[in-house]
């Protein structure tokens with residue numbers, strides 16, 4: 786077992802790298818997601834957060850400064866490294882929650898609490914496996930909640946599955962962004978469709994609604 790003191794320099798180095806990367810222009814999200822925005826989310830999930838939970842850290846540090854981030858990973862060692870990483874920052878460690886589990890084992894009681902769910906590129910190594918994960922999320926997320934899925938285009942599809950609008954049943958696709966610089970991933974932003982029957986129509990979220 787590795788003691789925390791032994792890996793401290795590594796964790797510190799990673800934090801410095803995070804800091805540098807987070808200042809890259811092309812990683813800055815739209816002003817719409819900043820804490821000051823009237824519909825900014827308070828409770829988000831990142832599925833497949835991995836040992837270097839860059840997206841959660843950047844959003845929590847620079848944009849959603851009071852939001853709580855629930856980070857899911859099936860791999861205990863990934864979560865353990867991630868927890869040590871955020872433990873260096875008291876604010877982040879209070880707002881980062883870790884769940885070591887297969888996302889396919891979550892239910893709607895759990896997933897409908899999140900206003901936004903990010904799905905990492907490699908949760909589902911092949912397209913059909915990833916579509917099954919998206920279907921599971923669609924059945925269990927709250928109506929109106931936002932799903933952000935990493936995708937890829939062209940030669941960038943070699944390492945990552947391509948997720949087109951046809952893979953997002955149960956969602957309304959709001960935006961597809963294909964990076965054209967050194968960032969490899971494309972991003973698809975979609976809203977969980979409301980169920981127009983039943984009594985839960987008003988229990989969903991109203992994130993990124995038309996203004």
Ligand SMILES: C[S@@+](CC[C@H](N)C(=O)[O-])C[C@H]1O[C@@H](n2cnc3c(N)ncnc32)[C@H](O)[C@@H]1O
Nearest residue numbers: 833834835858859860863887888905906907908
């Ligand atoms: C490439 S890594 C980290 C992703 C990266 N931080 C990102 O921004 O895309 C993907 C992670 O997903 C996790 N993962 C894969 N399948 C999963 C599942 N079914 N449920 C939860 N986590 C999963 C893996 O253990 C791995 O740590």
